[in-house]
Amino acid sequence: MADDQAAGRTILVVGGGISGLTAAVEAAEVGYTVLLVEKEPQLGGRVSQHFQYFPKLCSPSCGLEINYQRIKNNPRIRVLTLAEVEAIIGQEGDFTVRIRQHPRFVTEKCTACGECGKACTALVSNPFNFGMDQVKAIRNSHAMAYPNWYFMDADYAASAEARSLPCPVGAIDPDMTATVLEEKVGSIVWATGWQPYDAEKIHPYGFGRHANVSTNMRFERLANSYGPTAGRLLRPSDGKEVKKIAFIQCAGSRDHNHLPFCSRVCCLASMKQATYVREQYPDAQITIYYIDLRAMDRYEGFQKKVETDPGITWIKSKPARIDEDPVSKDPIVIGENTLTGIRYADSYDLVVLATGMEPTSATTARVPGNNAAYDEYGFVVKGGQVLSSGCAAAPLDVAGAVQASTAVALKAIQAAAKRG
Amino acid sequence: MKEYTFFPGCSSEKNASAANMEHSVQALCKILGIQLNEIDDWNCCSASIGYAGGGQLPRLAMSARNFALAQQQRGMTDLVATCAACWLAMRETAERIEHEPQVRADINIALKEADLSYEGGIKTRHLVEVLIEDFGWDALKAKVKKPLTGLKAAGYVGCQTNRPFGIAGESFENPLYLDKMIEATGATAVPYAKKVACCGGALMFTEVEKSCALVRDLLQCAVDNGAEVIVTPCPVCQLNVEVYQDKINQLFGTNFNMPVIYYSQLFVLAWGGSWEDAALHQQVVSAEALRRFA
Amino acid sequence: MAYDLSFAQDVYKNSEMGHWIKMCKQCGVCAGSCPLGPHWEYSPRQLFQLVRGGKKEEVLKSSSMWMCTSCYNCIVRCPRGLPITHIVHGLARYASVKGYADPDQVTNRFATKIFWGNIVSTGRVGEALLTMRLYFVDGLASGIKRGLEMKDSALGMLMTKRLNPIPIRGKIKGYAGFTAMIAKAQELEAKREAGA
Ligand SMILES: Cc1cc2nc3c(=O)[nH]c(=O)nc-3n(C[C@H](O)[C@H](O)[C@H](O)COP(=O)(O)OP(=O)(O)OC[C@H]3O[C@@H](n4cnc5c(N)ncnc54)[C@H](O)[C@@H]3O)c2cc1C
Ligand code: SF4
Ligand code: SF4
Ligand code: SF4
Ligand code: SF4
Ligand code: SF4
Ligand code: SF4
Numbered sequence: 001m002a003d004d005q006a007a008g009r010t011i012l013v014v015g016g017g018i019s020g021l022t023a024a025v026e027a028a029e030v031g032y033t034v035l036l037v038e039k040e041p042q043l044g045g046r047v048s049q050h051f052q053y054f055p056k057l058c059s060p061s062c063g064l065e066i067n068y069q070r071i072k073n074n075p076r077i078r079v080l081t082l083a084e085v086e087a088i089i090g091q092e093g094d095f096t097v098r099i100r101q102h103p104r105f106v107t108e109k110c111t112a113c114g115e116c117g118k119a120c121t122a123l124v125s126n127p128f129n130f131g132m133d134q135v136k137a138i139r140n141s142h143a144m145a146y147p148n149w150y151f152m153d154a155d156y157a158a159s160a161e162a163r164s165l166p167c168p169v170g171a172i173d174p175d176m177t178a179t180v181l182e183e184k185v186g187s188i189v190w191a192t193g194w195q196p197y198d199a200e201k202i203h204p205y206g207f208g209r210h211a212n213v214s215t216n217m218r219f220e221r222l223a224n225s226y227g228p229t230a231g232r233l234l235r236p237s238d239g240k241e242v243k244k245i246a247f248i249q250c251a252g253s254r255d256h257n258h259l260p261f262c263s264r265v266c267c268l269a270s271m272k273q274a275t276y277v278r279e280q281y282p283d284a285q286i287t288i289y290y291i292d293l294r295a296m297d298r299y300e301g302f303q304k305k306v307e308t309d310p311g312i313t314w315i316k317s318k319p320a321r322i323d324e325d326p327v328s329k330d331p332i333v334i335g336e337n338t339l340t341g342i343r344y345a346d347s348y349d350l351v352v353l354a355t356g357m358e359p360t361s362a363t364t365a366r367v368p369g370n371n372a373a374y375d376e377y378g379f380v381v382k383g384g385q386v387l388s389s390g391c392a393a394a395p396l397d398v399a400g401a402v403q404a405s406t407a408v409a410l411k412a413i414q415a416a417a418k419r420g
Numbered sequence: 421m422k423e424y425t426f427f428p429g430c431s432s433e434k435n436a437s438a439a440n441m442e443h444s445v446q447a448l449c450k451i452l453g454i455q456l457n458e459i460d461d462w463n464c465c466s467a468s469i470g471y472a473g474g475g476q477l478p479r480l481a482m483s484a485r486n487f488a489l490a491q492q493q494r495g496m497t498d499l500v501a502t503c504a505a506c507w508l509a510m511r512e513t514a515e516r517i518e519h520e521p522q523v524r525a526d527i528n529i530a531l532k533e534a535d536l537s538y539e540g541g542i543k544t545r546h547l548v549e550v551l552i553e554d555f556g557w558d559a560l561k562a563k564v565k566k567p568l569t570g571l572k573a574a575g576y577v578g579c580q581t582n583r584p585f586g587i588a589g590e591s592f593e594n595p596l597y598l599d600k601m602i603e604a605t606g607a608t609a610v611p612y613a614k615k616v617a618c619c620g621g622a623l624m625f626t627e628v629e630k631s632c633a634l635v636r637d638l639l640q641c642a643v644d645n646g647a648e649v650i651v652t653p654c655p656v657c658q659l660n661v662e663v664y665q666d667k668i669n670q671l672f673g674t675n676f677n678m679p680v681i682y683y684s685q686l687f688v689l690a691w692g693g694s695w696e697d698a699a700l701h702q703q704v705v706s707a708e709a710l711r712r713f714a
Numbered sequence: 715m716a717y718d719l720s721f722a723q724d725v726y727k728n729s730e731m732g733h734w735i736k737m738c739k740q741c742g743v744c745a746g747s748c749p750l751g752p753h754w755e756y757s758p759r760q761l762f763q764l765v766r767g768g769k770k771e772e773v774l775k776s777s778s779m780w781m782c783t784s785c786y787n788c789i790v791r792c793p794r795g796l797p798i799t800h801i802v803h804g805l806a807r808y809a810s811v812k813g814y815a816d817p818d819q820v821t822n823r824f825a826t827k828i829f830w831g832n833i834v835s836t837g838r839v840g841e842a843l844l845t846m847r848l849y850f851v852d853g854l855a856s857g858i859k860r861g862l863e864m865k866d867s868a869l870g871m872l873m874t875k876r877l878n879p880i881p882i883r884g885k886i887k888g889y890a891g892f893t894a895m896i897a898k899a900q901e902l903e904a905k906r907e908a909g910a
Contacts, residue, residue: 203591203592203593203594204592204593204791206593206594209594250793254793255793256793256794256795257790257791257793257795258793291739291741316742317741317742317746318741318742318743318793319743319746320742320743320744320745320746320747320787320791321593321746321747321791323613324613326611326613326644334746335742335743335745335746336742336745336746336751336757336759337742338740338741338742338745338759341745341756341757341760343745343746343751343752343757430838430839430840430841431839431841433838435875435876435877435878436841436876436877436878437841437871437876437877438876439875439876440874440876461886461887461888462838462886463833463837463838463886463888463892464833464837464838464839466833467839470825470829470830470833471730471800471803471804471806471807471825472803472806472807472810472821472822472825472826472830473825473826473827473829473830473831474830474833474896474900475730475807475811475899475900475903475907476730476804476903477899477900477902477903477906478896478899478900478903480899481895481896481899482833482896485892485895526899526902527899529898529902530895530896530898530899530902531895532898533891533894533895533897533898534888534891534892534894534895535891536891536895579783579784579785579786579787580784580785580786583785583786583787583789583790584786584789584790584799592790617749618749618783618785618787620749620750620783621783621784621785622783622784622825622829623750623781623783623821625824626820626821626823626824627750627753627781627820627821630750630753631750631783634749634750663867663870663871664867666866666867667867701874702874702875702876703874704867704870704871704874704876
């Protein structure tokens with residue numbers, strides 16, 4: 001019976017982005033036990049990949065850091081990274097969940113001293129920077145990672161070198177295997193967030209074919225000092241400074257061939273990224289192609305501020321396609337200016353596609369079993385056994401995600417208290 | 421021997437502009453073991469330019485008559501087309517018959533005047549799809565007797581083989597099958613940024629200068645990439661890009677002399693067929709550059 | 715008349731795929747896709763806007779719709795899924811049937827008279843006759859001039875047996891049924907276009 005009692009008071013939060021973190025901390029701080037399950041080696045989600053936040057243009061790491069402190073100081077939160085929920089059985093108040101814990105090959109003893117990384121000779125494409133650079137096969141994803149324990153790629157763990165890596169505290173264990181845990185929980189919050197819409201699917205824009213067509217999330221990494229260019233805005237083909245840049249809004253959004261909905265943040269993200277460019281290159285020419293600009297809610301002030309930059313040209317037009325100059329590799333944006341009716345073909349150093357947010361719950365993070373209700377786009381909505389929060393529920397900015405997650409934490413508490 | 425019902429289209433008739441395609445297609449089919457059973461007494465599909473004179477129903481009825489004859493003569497066997505415009509017109513008709521009951525009913529009222537009826541169901545395929553799906557890349561490569569090693573070819577897909585339907589599994593902006601076909605013969609597919617650009621289509625007849633400007637860019641891109649020959653699946657593209665080169669040279673002071681051939685001609689040559697089997701004697705711009713492989 | 719609000723309604727109802735025009739969100743993708751873009755008086759996007767605004771004469775007298783090469787770029791790119799090619803073709807026909815289209819507009823003349831006439835006279839396209847009709851449409855003198863301009867190409871086609879030296883072709887066997895079918899289809903089409 002005592003066990004049952006505890007189960008009823010445990011809340012499972014799936015996804016350790018800003019939404020999952022918020023829900024976990026809020027519930028734990030009013031006395032509930034929380035199990036936080038994150039698929040990646042560290043918490044933070046997409047926010048940890050951003051360079052700066054709109055509207056204040058501060059670094060996202062301080063906001064995340066506060067949450068990590070709250071987790072560290074709260075014994076009621078248990079965090080599992082590199083873990084995924086495989087099965088959900090039961091109902092609100094009385095679930096049994098099966099969780100697969102993938103091997104990290106490095107134990108909690110790790111102090112992130114970096115000795116192993118120095119000795120490691122295997123380089124792999126860096127997923128945290130969207131493959132724009134290479135990293136060691138044993139590493140942490142970025143300097144602010146939490147938990148700040150190294151991890152090893154599975155392929156590398158099988159190599160001979162992995163066994164000979166030096167570690168002053170004996171944290172490396174290439175023989176680690178996956179384990180499966182069963183846990184009893186009272187309610188479940190699905191906070192698996194979003195992934196950037198696959199820009200290669202937007203064929204007319206040539207991402208993947210044209211060297212200097214990038215995406216907004218890649219651009220966040222490009223601007224970041226831990227990014228592939230150490231924060232300098234240089235274009236991929238030849239490392240040239242990005243002095244003439246175009247942002248293309250609604251790339252793969254509001255489009256029946258792609259994501260039919262508006263992601264609500266990408267107009268603001270492009271405005272924000274225009275400030276990154278301005279900061280580095282005071283003389284840069286910036287062009288934003290848009291259908292209509294959506295600075296949702298209270299962000300109009302931010303738009304007004306960005307609009308005072310005389311070096312930004314705003315063109316009301318969804319470009320038809322992007323060509324590439326075969327010699328210079330300059331992308332050429334082609335379309336019709338809908339205010340003047342004039343057709344353009346404009347060359348740039350770099351084009352950034354403002355791609356939208358696709359819910360991971362539509363693809364890689366489906367809720368196991370028949371425990372969720374989805375809307376037509378794959379967001380998890382009311383009507384199933386699990387609650388959803390943040391970008392797993394709707395496209396949101398960080399403030400919106402935090403607000404929604406605080407509310408969901410309360411619902412999760414009520415649901416957990418239900419007797420099954 | 422694989423059998424298909426066949427709709428050649430007007431341009432593939434004897435003494436018509438794509439007679440070279442038709443001839444090489446027949447040779448290709450012979451080598452692969454394909455029997456194309458031509459629909460007896462077919463009529464023109466009305467192509468895309470038929471809209472203005474005909475209007476939608478007469479246009480759709482024309483393709484429907486071909487379907488009805490195909491069904492009468494060959495049952496529900498897959499119907500193969502080689503002309504992009506024919507294939508497109510038939511696929512459009514098939515879709516509308518399937519999805520729009522009113523259109524289907526009206527078409528049948530019209531068909532009745534010719535003592536015919538058609539309720540849909542025959543699958544329309546491009547010969548290219550038959551080669552890829554029913555034979556496969558390995559089979560196409562295995563037939564090669566004289567690899568076209570060293571030949572630099574630009575694969576020009578054009579519009580209507582590519583949009584709005586396209587060859588199954590290919591992208592609208594960067595289809596790869598034609599390059600793969602070129603490579604399958606042992607030739608080299610040069611990068612070709614204009615592979616899905618438009619040649620002007622039927623507007624070459626009426627807006628000659630404007631269309632010639634489009635074709636000039638197509639040719640220039642092929643030349644810039646070192647192509648010795650342009651390869652295409654589309655008879656309208658083939659005609660426009662090959663036959664108007666004189667005119668283009670006149671108009672723009674250029675000096676193009678670029679052979680433009682069909683994928684079927686390329687295969688027949690690589691598979692050991694003769695110059696004549698490949699209908700390479702029927703080129704208006706001489707394809708002498710390929711003679712070294714004959 | 716500057717505005718004719720019944721015009722939009724009529725196009726939605728009676729022009730092929732016309733009802734889709736209501737769905738356009740004016741993004742400009744189609745306009746940026748036309749191969750002959752700079753030669754369009756109004757881009758497809760502008761045409762749709764003008765239809766919605768009731769600008770009947772501007773739309774129907776424009777040569778724009780006759781600039782469509784049927785490349786289908788717009789269709790596969792339109793974020794709203796409008797069948798733009800067909801809408802544009804529909805507007806061209808609408809203009810032609812309602813007598814607004816300039817009968818001397820080259821593509822109008824070719825598409826409505828020459829090409830269509832060529833098909834229905836035998837059941838198939840006779841390319842040689844088609845070409846001749848096209849050249850001689852303005853009379854003998856200019857026909858010979860145009861023919862001469864293209865004579866090298868035509869000669870090439872003849873020599874390579876890709877143009878029939880005898881421009882007359884026979885009718886298909888089922889020509890009577892074919893003609894009756896077309897007549898019936900045209901009758902139904904005319905009814906629909908009249909808004910019945
Ligand atoms: C280009 C761009 C710039 C942006 N800039 C800003 C900005 O400046 N300011 C702002 O307010 N907002 C910005 N946003 C929006 C912001 O990124 C989101 O609001 C935020 O990421 C939402 O957080 P989340 O926790 O809901 O989702 P996520 O950040 O996606 O977090 C989800 C977490 O779930 C984990 N997960 C996924 N699947 C599973 C699974 N199966 N099992 C376990 N865990 C899983 C993920 O690894 C991740 O850690 C921007 C968005 C874009 C596209
Ligand atoms: S695994 Fe060992 S060597 Fe590597 S960072 Fe951690 S403590 Fe240092
Ligand atoms: S936020 Fe802006 S760019 Fe993003 S989908 Fe909405 S309108 Fe398009
Ligand atoms: S598309 Fe051309 S070739 Fe094909 S049938 Fe129609 S007119 Fe004839
Ligand atoms: S490329 Fe030219 S001929 Fe070929 S399909 Fe397009 S318009 Fe037609
Ligand atoms: S692409 Fe579609 S939505 Fe955009 S302007 Fe053209 S028709 Fe309208
Ligand atoms: S099909 Fe016609 S309207 Fe559409 S892009 Fe091509 S030319 Fe323009």
